[in-house]
Amino acid sequence: MLERVDKAKKQIHNTVDALGRSVNIMEVCGTHTVAIFRSGIRSALPESVKLLSGPGCPVCVTDQGYIDTVMDLAAREDCLIATYGDMIRVPGKNGSLETMNRSNVHVVLSSDDAVQLACAHPDKTVVFVAVGFETTTPATAVAVMTAEKMDLSNFCILSAHKLVVPAMQALLSDTKNKIDAFLCPGHVSVIIGSDAYRPVVEQFSRPCVVAGFEPVQVMEGIAEICRQLADESPQVKSLYSAVVTAQGNTRAWELIEAYFEPYDGPWRGLGCIPNGTLRLKRQYKRFDALVRFGIEEIPKEEPNGCLCGQVLCGLINPPQCGLFDAVCTPDTPVGPCMVSSEGACSAWYKYGRRGKVHHD
């Protein structure tokens, strides 16, 4: 194992020396961000290799307007909120789901638990806080399918499900972007398959390398990216062949496509990305919380002074935000990137303040 790390490290140093310029690699996935910090990978890289945290933490990219809508629903007497644990500390206009201290907020580990909650409380309407990328979307689709089969009238979802590839394309379409390559998410790729990144390579000529979360795979992923950049041969490559296939999980994709359709929905910091967000198809609107409660969702500004949006686009690192480690800490988070354990600000706060890291 150590030999493989050493070999990758040497390859990275050699290719970057030969390139003679800095290399900006965006790790799209929040779990990669955390794995990179925990393993101390940054300190093993040459100064000229910069790792940028991308928009791959679902909590972080969820628009403020969505958070406020969840808070409004949580304040209703006739609603039960079923949410993944990551969401309960995200600040909304009046505190967070956690500080509201309402007995109608239930943390669930699975969309299936939300359906069970609806079965157990026929007098309330259960709203499932449906966030996440292609990894969690099929689970939401199954929940809607289950509710449909059971003819469960007191279950609905508030969808903020996101698609990874449109976000990568939107980032590269911004002329201010400084991204040379992507380290692609491991588990999202299990669902979408590595072929899903082909349009990014073909349209923007950027390497897209899928890696798992072991430090050795992350190092080898970075080495592969550097090699492709040096050879000027951007490609899609998966180093996570144990679980990632070219086509992905086709059953999961069928379910996403059966229940959801893409639209130009809002992302925190990135605005409305063309076809980047998923909503329920017309024939399933009775399970859509927006329709059920007649809500018009309006994108909201980020909290004053919060630069989560720029962090998510890889334009700045968290310490460059004036709130970081001053008023914004994991105990008193202002923006979502500090709330989520997979958020870039949280990872920098926990691990990046120790030892040698690049702050530029």
Add this chain to the structure above:
Amino acid sequence: MCLAVPARIVELMDDRGVADAMGNRWSVRTTLLPDVQVGDIVLIHAGFAIATVDEEEARKTWELFAEIAEFQERQAPSSKEEGTV
């Protein structure tokens, strides 16, 4: 939220089953992997099996989780972790 855990399917009835990882057992659904059988090791994400994995890959991940848990205790004993799903 993007973290998935390898676990062995130890019980299965239609698309509902029980998974075991390092002695921890919980209910899972196998709707996304129609061909899965008892004894298979799968990657579980937010209560759903999303891919089959081999024994070797699963063992590596279980070891990594044990290491991370140990590292977290050493490095950040006071920090709160949200339930990763």
